[in-house]
Amino acid sequence: MPPEGRQMIEQRDFVAVVSGLPRSGTSMMMRMLVAGGLPPVVDHERTANDDNPHGYFEFEPVKALKEDDSWVAKSKGQVVKVIYKLVYDLPIDVPYRIVFLQRDLGEVVASQEKMLEREGRDPHAVDRDLMIKLFQGEVLDFQTWARAQRNIEILFVDYSAIVTEPEAAAQKIAEFFDCGLDVRAMAEAVDPTLYRNRA
Template structure:
Protein backbone atom coordinates (compact mmCIF):
# COMPACT_ATOMS: atom_id res chain seq x y z
CA UNK A 1 0.00 0.00 0.00
CA UNK A 2 1.34 3.42 -0.93
CA UNK A 3 1.17 6.55 1.15
CA UNK A 4 0.12 9.98 -0.09
CA UNK A 5 3.76 11.09 -0.04
CA UNK A 6 4.58 8.67 -2.88
CA UNK A 7 2.60 10.68 -5.45
CA UNK A 8 0.97 13.98 -6.31
CA UNK A 9 -2.83 13.92 -6.15
CA UNK A 10 -4.11 15.81 -9.18
CA UNK A 11 -7.69 17.01 -9.54
CA UNK A 12 -8.52 17.52 -13.20
CA UNK A 13 -11.40 17.81 -15.62
CA UNK A 14 -13.07 20.34 -17.85
CA UNK A 15 -13.56 23.87 -16.55
CA UNK A 16 -16.75 24.08 -14.44
CA UNK A 17 -16.84 20.32 -13.80
CA UNK A 18 -16.50 20.38 -10.01
CA UNK A 19 -12.73 20.47 -9.61
CA UNK A 20 -12.82 23.14 -6.88
CA UNK A 21 -15.40 21.09 -4.95
CA UNK A 22 -13.14 18.03 -5.18
CA UNK A 23 -10.16 20.05 -3.95
CA UNK A 24 -12.25 21.11 -0.93
CA UNK A 25 -13.16 17.48 -0.30
CA UNK A 26 -9.54 16.35 -0.39
CA UNK A 27 -8.52 19.16 1.95
CA UNK A 28 -11.28 18.19 4.40
CA UNK A 29 -10.16 14.59 4.10
CA UNK A 30 -6.61 15.44 5.15
CA UNK A 31 -4.66 16.20 1.97
CA UNK A 32 -3.21 19.70 1.89
CA UNK A 33 -3.87 21.64 -1.33
CA UNK A 34 -1.18 23.40 -3.34
CA UNK A 35 -2.79 26.84 -3.74
CA UNK A 36 -1.73 30.46 -3.83
CA UNK A 37 -5.04 32.22 -3.06
CA UNK A 38 -4.58 34.69 -5.93
CA UNK A 39 -7.96 33.96 -7.51
CA UNK A 40 -10.52 34.91 -4.92
CA UNK A 41 -13.90 33.31 -4.36
CA UNK A 42 -16.75 34.94 -6.28
CA UNK A 43 -20.34 34.29 -7.31
CA UNK A 44 -19.27 31.51 -9.69
CA UNK A 45 -17.13 29.73 -7.06
CA UNK A 46 -18.30 31.07 -3.69
CA UNK A 47 -16.10 28.62 -1.77
CA UNK A 48 -12.92 29.36 -3.70
CA UNK A 49 -11.08 28.20 -6.80
CA UNK A 50 -8.19 26.28 -5.22
CA UNK A 51 -5.78 27.31 -7.95
CA UNK A 52 -2.00 27.59 -8.14
CA UNK A 53 -0.77 30.06 -10.76
CA UNK A 54 2.45 28.14 -11.67
CA UNK A 55 0.25 25.33 -13.06
CA UNK A 56 -0.43 27.56 -16.07
CA UNK A 57 3.30 27.62 -16.88
CA UNK A 58 4.05 23.91 -16.41
CA UNK A 59 5.61 23.63 -19.87
CA UNK A 60 8.17 26.31 -18.97
CA UNK A 61 8.75 25.37 -15.31
CA UNK A 62 7.71 22.12 -13.63
CA UNK A 63 10.37 22.30 -10.90
CA UNK A 64 7.76 22.63 -8.13
CA UNK A 65 5.84 19.45 -9.01
CA UNK A 66 8.04 16.84 -7.27
CA UNK A 67 7.77 18.88 -4.06
CA UNK A 68 3.98 18.56 -4.21
CA UNK A 69 4.05 14.84 -3.37
CA UNK A 70 1.63 14.18 -0.55
CA UNK A 71 -0.51 17.17 -1.56
CA UNK A 72 -3.26 17.87 -4.07
CA UNK A 73 -3.16 20.31 -6.97
CA UNK A 74 -5.78 21.33 -9.49
CA UNK A 75 -4.58 20.95 -13.09
CA UNK A 76 -6.95 21.54 -15.99
CA UNK A 77 -6.96 18.49 -18.26
CA UNK A 78 -5.08 20.21 -21.11
CA UNK A 79 -2.12 20.92 -18.82
CA UNK A 80 -1.82 17.41 -17.35
CA UNK A 81 0.21 16.52 -20.46
CA UNK A 82 2.91 18.93 -19.24
CA UNK A 83 3.39 17.30 -15.81
CA UNK A 84 6.88 15.74 -15.51
CA UNK A 85 6.96 12.04 -16.32
CA UNK A 86 9.36 11.20 -13.47
CA UNK A 87 6.70 11.79 -10.80
CA UNK A 88 3.80 9.46 -9.94
CA UNK A 89 0.26 10.85 -10.00
CA UNK A 90 -3.17 9.83 -8.79
CA UNK A 91 -5.63 11.81 -10.89
CA UNK A 92 -9.20 12.38 -9.81
CA UNK A 93 -10.89 13.33 -13.06
CA UNK A 94 -14.19 15.13 -12.67
CA UNK A 95 -16.85 14.14 -15.18
CA UNK A 96 -19.94 16.26 -15.64
CA UNK A 97 -22.69 16.34 -18.23
CA UNK A 98 -21.29 18.50 -21.04
CA UNK A 99 -24.52 20.50 -21.34
CA UNK A 100 -24.14 21.43 -17.66
CA UNK A 101 -20.49 22.35 -18.16
CA UNK A 102 -21.39 24.62 -21.07
CA UNK A 103 -24.33 26.20 -19.21
CA UNK A 104 -22.09 26.93 -16.24
CA UNK A 105 -19.35 28.39 -18.47
CA UNK A 106 -21.87 30.56 -20.33
CA UNK A 107 -23.22 31.95 -17.05
CA UNK A 108 -19.70 32.77 -15.88
CA UNK A 109 -18.75 34.37 -19.20
CA UNK A 110 -21.84 36.60 -19.18
CA UNK A 111 -20.99 37.74 -15.64
CA UNK A 112 -17.52 38.63 -16.90
CA UNK A 113 -18.98 40.62 -19.80
CA UNK A 114 -18.00 38.09 -22.47
CA UNK A 115 -20.13 36.67 -25.28
CA UNK A 116 -20.44 32.88 -24.91
CA UNK A 117 -22.08 32.65 -28.32
CA UNK A 118 -18.95 33.90 -30.09
CA UNK A 119 -17.59 30.36 -30.55
CA UNK A 120 -20.79 28.36 -30.88
CA UNK A 121 -22.18 25.80 -28.48
CA UNK A 122 -22.11 22.85 -30.89
CA UNK A 123 -18.47 23.46 -31.76
CA UNK A 124 -17.51 23.64 -28.06
CA UNK A 125 -19.50 20.51 -27.27
CA UNK A 126 -17.76 18.54 -30.03
CA UNK A 127 -14.36 19.91 -29.05
CA UNK A 128 -14.80 18.95 -25.39
CA UNK A 129 -16.00 15.45 -26.28
CA UNK A 130 -13.04 14.82 -28.56
CA UNK A 131 -10.47 16.28 -26.18
CA UNK A 132 -11.74 14.33 -23.17
CA UNK A 133 -11.67 11.04 -25.10
CA UNK A 134 -8.10 11.76 -26.26
CA UNK A 135 -7.04 12.73 -22.74
CA UNK A 136 -8.48 9.57 -21.20
CA UNK A 137 -6.70 7.36 -23.75
CA UNK A 138 -3.42 9.13 -23.13
CA UNK A 139 -3.69 9.18 -19.31
CA UNK A 140 -4.64 5.50 -19.08
CA UNK A 141 -1.54 4.60 -21.12
CA UNK A 142 0.90 6.41 -18.81
CA UNK A 143 2.84 4.22 -16.40
CA UNK A 144 3.12 6.96 -13.76
CA UNK A 145 -0.61 7.77 -13.68
CA UNK A 146 -3.56 6.09 -12.00
CA UNK A 147 -6.93 7.68 -12.64
CA UNK A 148 -10.26 7.76 -10.82
CA UNK A 149 -13.33 9.10 -12.62
CA UNK A 150 -15.68 11.02 -10.33
CA UNK A 151 -19.11 11.85 -11.67
CA UNK A 152 -20.16 15.32 -10.52
CA UNK A 153 -23.84 14.44 -10.08
CA UNK A 154 -22.96 11.36 -8.04
CA UNK A 155 -20.54 13.33 -5.85
CA UNK A 156 -23.36 15.77 -5.05
CA UNK A 157 -26.02 13.09 -4.48
CA UNK A 158 -23.88 10.47 -2.69
CA UNK A 159 -20.82 12.27 -1.30
CA UNK A 160 -20.07 9.76 1.46
CA UNK A 161 -19.89 6.82 -0.94
CA UNK A 162 -17.67 8.72 -3.37
CA UNK A 163 -15.46 9.92 -0.50
CA UNK A 164 -14.91 6.31 0.59
CA UNK A 165 -14.05 5.29 -2.99
CA UNK A 166 -11.55 8.15 -3.27
CA UNK A 167 -9.91 7.20 0.04
CA UNK A 168 -9.57 3.63 -1.24
CA UNK A 169 -8.19 4.85 -4.59
CA UNK A 170 -5.60 7.03 -2.85
CA UNK A 171 -4.72 4.24 -0.45
CA UNK A 172 -4.56 6.14 2.79
CA UNK A 173 -6.65 7.06 5.79
CA UNK A 174 -8.95 10.00 5.09
CA UNK A 175 -11.74 11.70 6.98
CA UNK A 176 -14.50 10.66 4.58
CA UNK A 177 -17.25 12.15 6.73
CA UNK A 178 -15.59 15.58 6.60
CA UNK A 179 -15.12 15.14 2.85
CA UNK A 180 -18.83 14.50 2.38
CA UNK A 181 -19.83 17.41 4.59
CA UNK A 182 -18.14 20.04 2.39
CA UNK A 183 -20.27 19.09 -0.63
CA UNK A 184 -22.97 21.76 -0.99
CA UNK A 185 -25.88 20.61 -3.20
CA UNK A 186 -27.07 24.24 -3.38
CA UNK A 187 -24.11 24.99 -5.63
CA UNK A 188 -25.38 22.51 -8.24
CA UNK A 189 -27.02 25.35 -10.14
CA UNK A 190 -26.66 24.37 -13.80
CA UNK A 191 -28.45 21.10 -14.40
CA UNK A 192 -29.07 19.38 -17.71
Protein backbone atom coordinates in the same frame (compact mmCIF):
# COMPACT_ATOMS: atom_id res chain seq x y z
CA MET B 1 -7.52 14.39 11.31
CA PRO B 2 -5.23 12.74 13.91
CA PRO B 3 -1.45 13.35 13.65
CA GLU B 4 -0.80 9.80 12.48
CA GLY B 5 -3.21 10.38 9.57
CA ARG B 6 -1.36 13.53 8.50
CA GLN B 7 1.97 11.70 8.71
CA MET B 8 0.56 8.91 6.56
CA ILE B 9 -0.49 11.41 3.92
CA GLU B 10 2.85 13.21 3.94
CA GLN B 11 4.68 9.93 3.37
CA ARG B 12 2.73 9.08 0.23
CA ASP B 13 5.02 8.90 -2.78
CA PHE B 14 2.68 10.51 -5.29
CA VAL B 15 1.21 13.87 -6.18
CA ALA B 16 -2.58 13.94 -5.93
CA VAL B 17 -4.13 15.76 -8.87
CA VAL B 18 -7.67 17.01 -9.42
CA SER B 19 -8.48 17.46 -13.09
CA GLY B 20 -11.35 17.82 -15.52
CA LEU B 21 -12.95 20.32 -17.85
CA PRO B 22 -13.52 23.89 -16.66
CA ARG B 23 -16.76 24.09 -14.63
CA SER B 24 -16.87 20.33 -14.06
CA GLY B 25 -16.60 20.40 -10.26
CA THR B 26 -12.83 20.49 -9.79
CA SER B 27 -13.00 23.19 -7.12
CA MET B 28 -15.57 21.14 -5.21
CA MET B 29 -13.28 18.11 -5.39
CA MET B 30 -10.35 20.16 -4.10
CA ARG B 31 -12.49 21.31 -1.20
CA MET B 32 -13.43 17.70 -0.43
CA LEU B 33 -9.84 16.46 -0.46
CA VAL B 34 -8.58 19.35 1.65
CA ALA B 35 -11.37 18.69 4.16
CA GLY B 36 -10.36 15.03 4.13
CA GLY B 37 -6.80 15.87 5.08
CA LEU B 38 -4.74 16.39 1.91
CA PRO B 39 -2.69 19.61 2.05
CA PRO B 40 -3.40 21.75 -1.03
CA VAL B 41 -0.91 23.31 -3.40
CA VAL B 42 -2.56 26.74 -3.75
CA ASP B 43 -1.64 30.41 -3.81
CA HIS B 44 -5.06 32.09 -3.25
CA GLU B 45 -4.43 34.54 -6.10
CA ARG B 46 -7.83 33.79 -7.58
CA THR B 47 -10.35 34.60 -4.89
CA ALA B 48 -13.85 33.24 -4.31
CA ASN B 49 -16.74 34.80 -6.25
CA ASP B 50 -20.33 34.05 -7.26
CA ASP B 51 -19.20 31.27 -9.60
CA ASN B 52 -17.10 29.54 -6.93
CA PRO B 53 -18.16 30.90 -3.52
CA HIS B 54 -15.97 28.40 -1.66
CA GLY B 55 -12.86 29.31 -3.64
CA TYR B 56 -11.00 28.05 -6.72
CA PHE B 57 -8.07 26.26 -5.02
CA GLU B 58 -5.71 27.20 -7.85
CA PHE B 59 -1.94 27.53 -8.15
CA GLU B 60 -0.73 29.98 -10.81
CA PRO B 61 2.54 28.11 -11.64
CA VAL B 62 0.39 25.27 -13.03
CA LYS B 63 -0.22 27.48 -16.08
CA ALA B 64 3.52 27.63 -16.77
CA LEU B 65 4.38 23.93 -16.41
CA LYS B 66 6.22 23.87 -19.73
CA GLU B 67 8.56 26.61 -18.53
CA ASP B 68 9.01 25.44 -14.93
CA ASP B 69 7.87 22.17 -13.39
CA SER B 70 10.41 22.15 -10.56
CA TRP B 71 7.68 22.50 -7.91
CA VAL B 72 5.86 19.32 -8.92
CA ALA B 73 8.18 16.72 -7.38
CA LYS B 74 8.17 18.73 -4.16
CA SER B 75 4.37 18.38 -3.98
CA LYS B 76 4.22 14.68 -3.12
CA GLY B 77 1.64 14.04 -0.42
CA GLN B 78 -0.30 17.13 -1.48
CA VAL B 79 -3.12 17.84 -3.93
CA VAL B 80 -3.06 20.29 -6.82
CA LYS B 81 -5.70 21.27 -9.39
CA VAL B 82 -4.51 20.87 -12.98
CA ILE B 83 -6.91 21.48 -15.85
CA TYR B 84 -6.97 18.51 -18.21
CA LYS B 85 -5.04 20.20 -21.03
CA LEU B 86 -2.10 20.89 -18.72
CA VAL B 87 -1.82 17.38 -17.29
CA TYR B 88 0.13 16.51 -20.43
CA ASP B 89 2.85 18.92 -19.24
CA LEU B 90 3.41 17.31 -15.84
CA PRO B 91 6.90 15.74 -15.55
CA ILE B 92 6.87 12.04 -16.37
CA ASP B 93 9.29 11.02 -13.62
CA VAL B 94 6.77 11.79 -10.85
CA PRO B 95 3.95 9.38 -9.87
CA TYR B 96 0.41 10.81 -9.85
CA ARG B 97 -3.02 9.77 -8.68
CA ILE B 98 -5.54 11.76 -10.64
CA VAL B 99 -9.22 12.13 -9.87
CA PHE B 100 -10.92 13.32 -13.04
CA LEU B 101 -14.30 15.03 -12.82
CA GLN B 102 -16.84 14.06 -15.45
CA ARG B 103 -19.97 16.14 -15.95
CA ASP B 104 -22.72 16.34 -18.54
CA LEU B 105 -21.19 18.46 -21.29
CA GLY B 106 -24.37 20.46 -21.74
CA GLU B 107 -24.12 21.44 -18.07
CA VAL B 108 -20.43 22.29 -18.44
CA VAL B 109 -21.05 24.62 -21.36
CA ALA B 110 -24.10 26.20 -19.71
CA SER B 111 -22.06 26.89 -16.59
CA GLN B 112 -19.25 28.39 -18.66
CA GLU B 113 -21.75 30.63 -20.47
CA LYS B 114 -23.15 31.91 -17.16
CA MET B 115 -19.64 32.68 -15.92
CA LEU B 116 -18.71 34.53 -19.11
CA GLU B 117 -21.93 36.51 -18.90
CA ARG B 118 -21.16 37.57 -15.33
CA GLU B 119 -17.70 38.65 -16.48
CA GLY B 120 -19.24 40.84 -19.19
CA ARG B 121 -18.05 38.65 -22.06
CA ASP B 122 -20.06 37.18 -24.91
CA PRO B 123 -21.24 33.73 -23.77
CA HIS B 124 -22.17 32.74 -27.31
CA ALA B 125 -18.92 33.63 -29.05
CA VAL B 126 -18.48 29.92 -29.79
CA ASP B 127 -21.38 27.74 -30.91
CA ARG B 128 -22.60 25.51 -28.06
CA ASP B 129 -22.87 22.33 -30.14
CA LEU B 130 -19.40 22.90 -31.55
CA MET B 131 -17.99 23.38 -28.06
CA ILE B 132 -19.62 20.18 -26.81
CA LYS B 133 -18.26 18.21 -29.76
CA LEU B 134 -14.79 19.65 -29.15
CA PHE B 135 -14.89 18.72 -25.46
CA GLN B 136 -16.07 15.18 -26.27
CA GLY B 137 -13.08 14.57 -28.51
CA GLU B 138 -10.57 16.11 -26.13
CA VAL B 139 -11.85 14.16 -23.13
CA LEU B 140 -11.73 10.86 -25.03
CA ASP B 141 -8.18 11.61 -26.16
CA PHE B 142 -7.19 12.46 -22.61
CA GLN B 143 -8.70 9.28 -21.17
CA THR B 144 -6.84 7.13 -23.70
CA TRP B 145 -3.57 8.93 -23.05
CA ALA B 146 -3.84 8.90 -19.24
CA ARG B 147 -4.59 5.19 -19.05
CA ALA B 148 -1.46 4.48 -21.06
CA GLN B 149 0.89 6.38 -18.72
CA ARG B 150 2.88 4.19 -16.34
CA ASN B 151 3.25 6.98 -13.77
CA ILE B 152 -0.48 7.75 -13.60
CA GLU B 153 -3.31 6.08 -11.71
CA ILE B 154 -6.63 7.68 -12.57
CA LEU B 155 -10.15 7.60 -11.17
CA PHE B 156 -13.05 9.02 -13.17
CA VAL B 157 -15.89 10.34 -11.01
CA ASP B 158 -19.24 11.82 -11.98
CA TYR B 159 -20.07 15.28 -10.67
CA SER B 160 -23.80 14.67 -10.33
CA ALA B 161 -23.19 11.39 -8.47
CA ILE B 162 -21.01 13.20 -5.94
CA VAL B 163 -23.69 15.80 -5.28
CA THR B 164 -26.44 13.16 -5.08
CA GLU B 165 -24.56 10.65 -2.91
CA PRO B 166 -21.59 12.46 -1.35
CA GLU B 167 -20.80 9.78 1.25
CA ALA B 168 -20.58 6.97 -1.30
CA ALA B 169 -18.47 9.14 -3.60
CA ALA B 170 -16.19 10.23 -0.76
CA GLN B 171 -15.62 6.60 0.25
CA LYS B 172 -14.69 5.63 -3.30
CA ILE B 173 -12.30 8.56 -3.66
CA ALA B 174 -10.69 7.94 -0.26
CA GLU B 175 -10.08 4.30 -1.18
CA PHE B 176 -8.46 5.39 -4.43
CA PHE B 177 -5.96 7.69 -2.69
CA ASP B 178 -5.49 5.19 0.16
CA CYS B 179 -3.91 7.66 2.55
CA GLY B 180 -6.23 7.84 5.53
CA LEU B 181 -8.58 10.57 4.34
CA ASP B 182 -11.53 11.57 6.51
CA VAL B 183 -14.52 10.33 4.51
CA ARG B 184 -17.15 12.09 6.61
CA ALA B 185 -15.40 15.45 6.33
CA MET B 186 -15.10 14.97 2.57
CA ALA B 187 -18.81 14.25 2.22
CA GLU B 188 -19.74 17.23 4.38
CA ALA B 189 -17.68 19.52 2.14
CA VAL B 190 -20.08 18.94 -0.76
CA ASP B 191 -22.47 21.88 -1.23
CA PRO B 192 -25.45 20.68 -3.32
CA THR B 193 -26.82 24.23 -3.61
CA LEU B 194 -24.02 24.99 -6.09
CA TYR B 195 -25.37 22.46 -8.62
CA ARG B 196 -27.06 25.28 -10.48
CA ASN B 197 -26.83 24.21 -14.12
CA ARG B 198 -28.56 20.88 -14.55
CA ALA B 199 -29.17 18.98 -17.76
